[in-house]
Amino acid sequence: MADLLPGTLDMLILRTLTLAEMHGYAIAQHIARVSNDALQIEKGSLYPALERLQRSGWVVSKWAQSPTGRRARYYRITASGRRALGDEVSAFKATYDAVARVLSARLKSET
Amino acid sequence: MSFLDAARYRLRALFRPGAADREREEEFALHNSLAEADHAHATGDTSDAPHAARRDFGNVTYMKEETRWTGPMRWLDPIGQDVRYGWRALRRSPVFLIVAVLSLGIGTGANAVIFGAIHSLVLTKVGVPNADELRILLNAPDGVLRAFFSPSEEVALRAARGGELASFRAQRVRGAEVNGVPLADPVVDAVDGPFFKVLDVRAAAGRLFDESESRDGVPIAVVSHRFATAHFVTPAAAIGKTVKIDGAPFTIIGVTRPEYEGLSFGASYTMAVPATALAAGRARDNRGPGTFLVTRMRRDSAQVRASLEAVFNACCANGELAGGATSGNRRLGFLDISHGVNEGKKVDVRARYSNPLLALMAGVAVLLLIACTNVGNLLMARATARSREIAVRLSLGASRGRLVRQLFVEALLLAGCGGLAGLLLALWGSALLSRNLPVGMENLGPFLTLRMGAPVLWFTAAVAFACALVFGVVPALRATRRGVAAGLRDDRGARRTPRIERGIVALQVGLALVLMSSAGLLVATLKHLAESVGGSNPETLLVVQLDARGTPHSDTALHLAVPTLKARFEAIPGVQSVAESYVVPLIYGGLPTNVLDLAGFEQLDDAQAEVAAFPVSPGYFATLGVNVIAGRDFNERDVIGTQRVVVISENLAQQFFPGRNPVGEVIGFRGAGRGLQIVGVVGDAKQTDLRSPAPRTVYLASAQATDFGDRAVFAVRTTADPTIVIPAARAAILAELPRIGIRHLHPMSDLLSITVARERTMAVLSIAFGLLAVLLAAIGLYGVMAFQVSARTREIGVRMALGASQTQVIRMVLGQALALVAIGVAVGVPLAFVGARSLRALLYGVTPFDPLPLAIGAAVLVAVGTIASLVPSRSAARVDPLIAIRAD
Numbered sequence: 001m002a003d004l005l006p007g008t009l010d011m012l013i014l015r016t017l018t019l020a021e022m023h024g025y026a027i028a029q030h031i032a033r034v035s036n037d038a039l040q041i042e043k044g045s046l047y048p049a050l051e052r053l054q055r056s057g058w059v060v061s062k063w064a065q066s067p068t069g070r071r072a073r074y075y076r077i078t079a080s081g082r083r084a085l086g087d088e089v090s091a092f093k094a095t096y097d098a099v100a101r102v103l104s105a106r107l108k109s110e111t
Numbered sequence: 112m113s114f115l116d117a118a119r120y121r122l123r124a125l126f127r128p129g130a131a132d133r134e135r136e137e138e139f140a141l142h143n144s145l146a147e148a149d150h151a152h153a154t155g156d157t158s159d160a161p162h163a164a165r166r167d168f169g170n171v172t173y174m175k176e177e178t179r180w181t182g183p184m185r186w187l188d189p190i191g192q193d194v195r196y197g198w199r200a201l202r203r204s205p206v207f208l209i210v211a212v213l214s215l216g217i218g219t220g221a222n223a224v225i226f227g228a229i230h231s232l233v234l235t236k237v238g239v240p241n242a243d244e245l246r247i248l249l250n251a252p253d254g255v256l257r258a259f260f261s262p263s264e265e266v267a268l269r270a271a272r273g274g275e276l277a278s279f280r281a282q283r284v285r286g287a288e289v290n291g292v293p294l295a296d297p298v299v300d301a302v303d304g305p306f307f308k309v310l311d312v313r314a315a316a317g318r319l320f321d322e323s324e325s326r327d328g329v330p331i332a333v334v335s336h337r338f339a340t341a342h343f344v345t346p347a348a349a350i351g352k353t354v355k356i357d358g359a360p361f362t363i364i365g366v367t368r369p370e371y372e373g374l375s376f377g378a379s380y381t382m383a384v385p386a387t388a389l390a391a392g393r394a395r396d397n398r399g400p401g402t403f404l405v406t407r408m409r410r411d412s413a414q415v416r417a418s419l420e421a422v423f424n425a426c427c428a429n430g431e432l433a434g435g436a437t438s439g440n441r442r443l444g445f446l447d448i449s450h451g452v453n454e455g456k457k458v459d460v461r462a463r464y465s466n467p468l469l470a471l472m473a474g475v476a477v478l479l480l481i482a483c484t485n486v487g488n489l490l491m492a493r494a495t496a497r498s499r500e501i502a503v504r505l506s507l508g509a510s511r512g513r514l515v516r517q518l519f520v521e522a523l524l525l526a527g528c529g530g531l532a533g534l535l536l537a538l539w540g541s542a543l544l545s546r547n548l549p550v551g552m553e554n555l556g557p558f559l560t561l562r563m564g565a566p567v568l569w570f571t572a573a574v575a576f577a578c579a580l581v582f583g584v585v586p587a588l589r590a591t592r593r594g595v596a597a598g599l600r601d602d603r604g605a606r607r608t609p610r611i612e613r614g615i616v617a618l619q620v621g622l623a624l625v626l627m628s629s630a631g632l633l634v635a636t637l638k639h640l641a642e643s644v645g646g647s648n649p650e651t652l653l654v655v656q657l658d659a660r661g662t663p664h665s666d667t668a669l670h671l672a673v674p675t676l677k678a679r680f681e682a683i684p685g686v687q688s689v690a691e692s693y694v695v696p697l698i699y700g701g702l703p704t705n706v707l708d709l710a711g712f713e714q715l716d717d718a719q720a721e722v723a724a725f726p727v728s729p730g731y732f733a734t735l736g737v738n739v740i741a742g743r744d745f746n747e748r749d750v751i752g753t754q755r756v757v758v759i760s761e762n763l764a765q766q767f768f769p770g771r772n773p774v775g776e777v778i779g780f781r782g783a784g785r786g787l788q789i790v791g792v793v794g795d796a797k798q799t800d801l802r803s804p805a806p807r808t809v810y811l812a813s814a815q816a817t818d819f820g821d822r823a824v825f826a827v828r829t830t831a832d833p834t835i836v837i838p839a840a841r842a843a844i845l846a847e848l849p850r851i852g853i854r855h856l857h858p859m860s861d862l863l864s865i866t867v868a869r870e871r872t873m874a875v876l877s878i879a880f881g882l883l884a885v886l887l888a889a890i891g892l893y894g895v896m897a898f899q900v901s902a903r904t905r906e907i908g909v910r911m912a913l914g915a916s917q918t919q920v921i922r923m924v925l926g927q928a929l930a931l932v933a934i935g936v937a938v939g940v941p942l943a944f945v946g947a948r949s950l951r952a953l954l955y956g957v958t959p960f961d962p963l964p965l966a967i968g969a970a971v972l973v974a975v976g977t978i979a980s981l982v983p984s985r986s987a988a989r990v991d992p993l994i995a996i997r998a999d
Binding site: 023024025029043047054055056057060063066070071072073078080 | 115116117118120134135137138139141142144145146149
C-alpha cells in the first residue's frame with residue numbers, strides 16, 4: 001500500500017466500521033475491495049491502529065463467534081468515534097482540497 | 112463516554128496483561144488463517160499458503176511489541192515488567208532481601224505504632240460535624256479546669272444561649288445489663304438539654320431524643336453504633352430493645368452513626384440517657400464534678416461569649432459552688448473540646464503523653480533513617496557487584512533512564528516489602544505493648560492499640576516511599592553513571608570506596624550518637640526523679656491506704672480502728688516503725704491544701720499563700736526518713752485540749768521566716784484564725800508529682816485533728832523487703848475491718864516506679880533505639896571497611912611487600928575506620944544538641960547540654976566501631992603479598 005497521509009488509516013477504519021461491526025481481517029478486506037485493491041492495509045499497521053483507536057475510546061471490541069464458528073474479535077465504532085470520524089473527514093477534505101489545488105496549479109504551469 | 116471506554120480498555124490491559132497477549136495471538140492467528148484461505152483460493156495453490164500469508168503479515172513479534180507500546184499509558188507496562196524482574200533479582204540474594212526487609216520492617220513498624228498512637232491521642236477529633244466549634248463552659252478562677260455549675264446557673268445559662276447549650280456527664284456505670292447480660296462498666300452519658308442538636312449528631316437507626324424528652328426524664332436511651340452491632344448485630348435490630356441501669360429499664364430509641372463515639376477522650380460512650388431519668392442517687396451525682404455544659408461557638412462567638420458572660424456575671428459570679436465551698440471571683444471560660452473532654456479526675460493522658468510520643472516519633476524516624484542508609488549502602492554494594500550486568504545492558508541499548516527506573520523499582524519493592532512487614536510487626540507490637548504497659552501507664556493502652564485505618568496505612572505507604580527515595584535513588588544513579596567501557600573492563604584498580612558511602616557511614620554514626628545521648632539524658636532524668644522524692648529508702652517502706660467509702664464501715668469506725676491497727680502492724684515481725692497519715696505520697700490528686708495566714712503576709716492573695724496541709728502522727732517523719740531540721744517531731748502529748756501544734760517544711764520556713772528560727776511562732780489558716788504553734792521544721796518532701804518542686808507543707812498533729820475523713824493511710828517501715836510483711840498486714844486489716852476497701856498495700860518503691868513509669872518507659876525505649884542505631888551503624892561501618900579492604904587487596908599487598916608489618920596494616924585500616932567514627936561524632940554533636948533541646952520539656956535534673964551522655968555515647972560508638980572494623984583489618988593483615996600482587 002502506498003504511504004497514506006498520517007491519520008488516514010484511522011479514518012478509513014472508522015468509516016468502515018460505520019457500516020457494520022466486523023473483525024480485523026474483514027476491515028482490511030473491505031478497504032481493499034472498496035479501493036479496488038489500491039489500499040492494501042498491512043496487518044502490521046491495522047492492529048496497532050485498532051489498538052490506538054480503542055485507547056482513544058473511539059472503537060470498542062468484543063469477542064464473538066464468526067460465521068465460520070471461530071472466535072473473533074469484533075470491533076464496533078462508538079458515538080465519540082463517529083464524532084471523531086466527522087472531524088477527521090472534514091480535516092482530510094480540507095487537506096485534500098489544498099493538495100489538489102497545489103497540484104493542479106503546478107500542472108497548469110507545466111502545460 | 113469515550114474516556115470511560117478508553118479507561119476500561121486500559122485498565123483491562125493493565126490488570127490482565129497475559130490475557131491481552133493471548134487475545135492478540137488469537138486475533139493474529141485468525142487473521143493469518145483467513146488470509147491463507149484467501150490466498151489459496153486466489154492462487155489455487157495450498158502448499159505455499161502459510162508462508163505467503165506470513166510474508167504478508169510481517170514480523171509478528173515486532174508487531175505485538177508495536178501494538179503494546181502505544182498510547183499514553185505505556186509507561187505502566189514496563190513497570191510491571193520491572194517489578195517482575197526486580198523481584199527475581201532480589202530473590203536471588205535471599206540474605207540481602209531478609210536483612211533489608213527486616214531492618215526496614217522494624218523501622219517502619221516502629222514508626223507506624225508511634226504514629227498510630229499520636230494519631231489517636233493527638234490528632235483525632237470528636238466525631239461530630241465541625242468539631243472545632245465545640246466548647247465546654249468553665250468557671251475558672253485562674254484558668255483551672257473547673258466546670259461546676261449549679262442547677263440554677265445552668266438554667267440561666269441555657270436560657271441565655273437559647274437552645275444551644277446542653278449538659279452531659281460521662282460516667283462508668285456498674286450494674287448495667289442488656290439481654291440479662293451484665294455489661295462491663297459501660298460509659299453512660301447522662302445528658303440534659305438539646306444535647307444531640309448541639310452536637311449535630313445523626314442517627315444511624317431510629318431517632319435521637321430531644322430537649323423535652325431529656326427534661327421529662329423519659330426512660331429512653333440512645334446507644335453507640337459499636338454497642339448496637341456488638342449486642343444486636345445491626346443498628347436497626349437494637350431499636351425497641353431494653354437496657355437496664357440500676358435495675359431500671361431504658362428503651363433504646365436510636366443508634367448514633369459509627370463516627371460518633373462520645374465526647375469523652377479515650378473512652379467510647381456506650382449509651383446516652385436523659386440525666387433526669389437516672390436513679391435518684393446518680394441524678395444527684397450529676398451536679399458534681401464531671402458535668403459539663405457544652406455549646407458551639409460559631410462565627411458569632413464574640414457575641415455569644417459576651418451574652419453568656421453577662422448572664423453569668425449577673426446571676427452567679429459570686430454565688431456558692433456546688434458542695435458549699437465559697438467561690439471568689441469566678442469567671443466564665445470556654446474550653447475547646449474538639450479532641451474530647453478529659454474524663455473526670457483522671458490524669459490528662461493527652462497532655463502527659465503527647466510530648467513523649469513526639470520525642471519517640473523523632474527517635475523512630477532517626478532510626479528508620481539509619482536503617483534506610485544501611486539498606487542504601489547495601490544496594491550500592493550490590494550495584495557495584497552488578498556493574499558488569501549493568502554495563503552489558505547499557506551496551507545492548509538500554510537507556511540509562513530505563514536502568515535507573517529498574518533499580519529504583521527494586522528499591523521500591525524492598526521498601527514495599529519492608530512496609531508490609533512493618534505493618535505486621537506494628538499490629539503485633541502494638542497489641543503486645545498495649546497489653547504489657549507498665550503499672551501506671553495502663554490508661555495509654557487504648558491509644559497504643561493500632562487502628563488499621565486509612566491514616567495509618569497512608570502514613571506507612573508514604574514512609575515506605577520516602578525510604579525508597581532515600582535509599583534507592585542515589586545508588587541507582589551512581590550504578591548507571593559509569594560508562595559502558597569502564598563497566599565492561601571492570602578494572603580493579605579503579606575500585607575505591609566512594610566518598611558517598613563513607614559519608615553515609617559517618618552520618619549513621621552521627622545519628623546513632625544523637626539517639627544514644629538522648630537516651631543518656633532520659634536515663635539521667637529517670638535517676639534524678641527517682642532520687643528526688645523526699646525521705647529515704649523507699650525499698651523498705653510499705654504504704655497502706657484504707658478506704659471506708661462504699662463499705663459497711665463508717666468513717667468513725669475506720670478512725671476508731673486506727674490505733675488498734677497501728678498496734679497490730681507494729682507487732683508484725685520485721686516491722687520497724689509505723690506512722691499514720693492522711694496522704695499517700697506520689698499519688699495523683701487529693702493533696703489537701705489550705706491558705707496560710709500569718710503576720711506580715713496578709714497582703715498575699717489566696718493562690719500565693721496556698722500550702723499543703725494534712726495531719727500526721729508522731730513518728731511519721733522518722734518512718735518516712737524525712738529529717739527534722741529544727742525543733743521536734745509531734746509526740747504523744749500533742750492531743751486535743753493542749754496547744755495546737757504544727758510542723759512546717761523547710762521551704763515554707765525559708766519563704767515565710769527568712770533568716771530566723773520559726774519554731775515557737777504562731778500561724779493559722781485564713782478563715783480559721785491563728786493559733787497553731789510551730790514546733791518543728793522538717794526537710795522538703797514531694798507529695799504528688801516528682802517533677803514539681805516539693806510543696807510548702809504544714810503538717811498537723813493527727814491526734815489534734817477533728818476531721819477524720821473517709822480514708823486512712825499508714826506508713827510502715829520494715830527492716831527488710833516489705834513484701835514479706837504484706838500478708839500479715841492484710842490479715843491484720845481484715846481482722847479489724849473485715850470489709851474495708853484496701854486501696855494501697857504496696858512497697859513505696861512500687862509507688863515510685865508507678866510515678867516514673869512514663870520516664871522509665873521512655874528511657875528503656877530510647878536505650879533500645881540507641882542500641883539498635885549503634886548496631887546498624889556498626890553493620891554499616893563493617894560493610895564499608897570490608898569492602899574497602901577487599902578492593903585494596905593489591906595495594907595492601909604492595910605495602911607489605913615493601914615492608915609494612917601486619918600491625919601497621921591493622922593500624923592503617925583501624926585508623927581509617929576510626930576517622931570515619933570521629934567525623935560521625937563531630938557531625939553528631941551539634942545534631943545531638945539540637946535533639947536534646949527539643950527534649951527539654953521531658954528532662955529533669957539535667958541540662959540538655961550535659962556533656963556526660965554525649966561522652967558516653969561517643970565512647971560506645973568508638974568501641975563498637977573498633978570491634979566492627981577489627982574483622983576487616985585482620986583480614987587485611989592476613990593478605991599474602993605474593994598472591995595479592997599476582998591477583999590481576
